[in-house]
Amino acid sequence: MMDAQALKLLQWLADVEAIKQLKHRYCAHCDADYDADRLAELFTEDAVWDGGVMGFHDGREAIRRFFLGSSARVSFAMHMVANPVIEVDGDRATGQWYLWQPMVYALPGGDQAHWLSARYDDRYRRCADGWKFEHVAITIKFLTPYEQGFAKVRIADVHGAKTRPSP
Numbered sequence: 001m002m003d004a005q006a007l008k009l010l011q012w013l014a015d016v017e018a019i020k021q022l023k024h025r026y027c028a029h030c031d032a033d034y035d036a037d038r039l040a041e042l043f044t045e046d047a048v049w050d051g052g053v054m055g056f057h058d059g060r061e062a063i064r065r066f067f068l069g070s071s072a073r074v075s076f077a078m079h080m081v082a083n084p085v086i087e088v089d090g091d092r093a094t095g096q097w098y099l100w101q102p103m104v105y106a107l108p109g110g111d112q113a114h115w116l117s118a119r120y121d122d123r124y125r126r127c128a129d130g131w132k133f134e135h136v137a138i139t140i141k142f143l144t145p146y147e148q149g150f151a152k153v154r155i156a157d158v159h160g161a162k163t164r165p166s167p
Helices: 004-031 036-040 059-066
Strands: 042-051 056-058 074-076 080-089 091-107 110-125 132-143 153-159 162-167
Touching: 004 080, 004 091, 004 110, 004 132, 036 059, 042 059, 056 059, 056 110, 091 132
Parallel strands: 042 132, 132 153
Antiparallel strands: 042 056, 074 091, 080 091, 091 110, 110 132, 153 162
């Protein structure tokens, strides 16, 4: 029989692994043409998705609607997340991840390859059917046209096809 400390550690390990699996499903659904319905299922009803320059969406349905149009804006994406730091406190948790993402934006002048590097700051809530995203915040470190690189253009305004030079 396990003692209380061992049971607590086992629960923590199970929770951290469940949250990692949640993030994996998020990335996989994004990379599968931004499957809006499957992505929405990963969020609580009152969730927030804050993508900074990519938009702010409050509530599961608003998040679903945003992802419905994402594959028209981003025809290819490969979300690679790493270095998770996950803190669990009962039925709530926080997580920080780094994102490296090659992607293709559909722009007025034609498709354009970009590199994206960002940090995710997530909050999670345990629900009856498992862990869900409560809040996803993305801090972009660079969003750079492939041909120019992040040394020349740190953040590209992909919506207006303007670029902002690196500082």
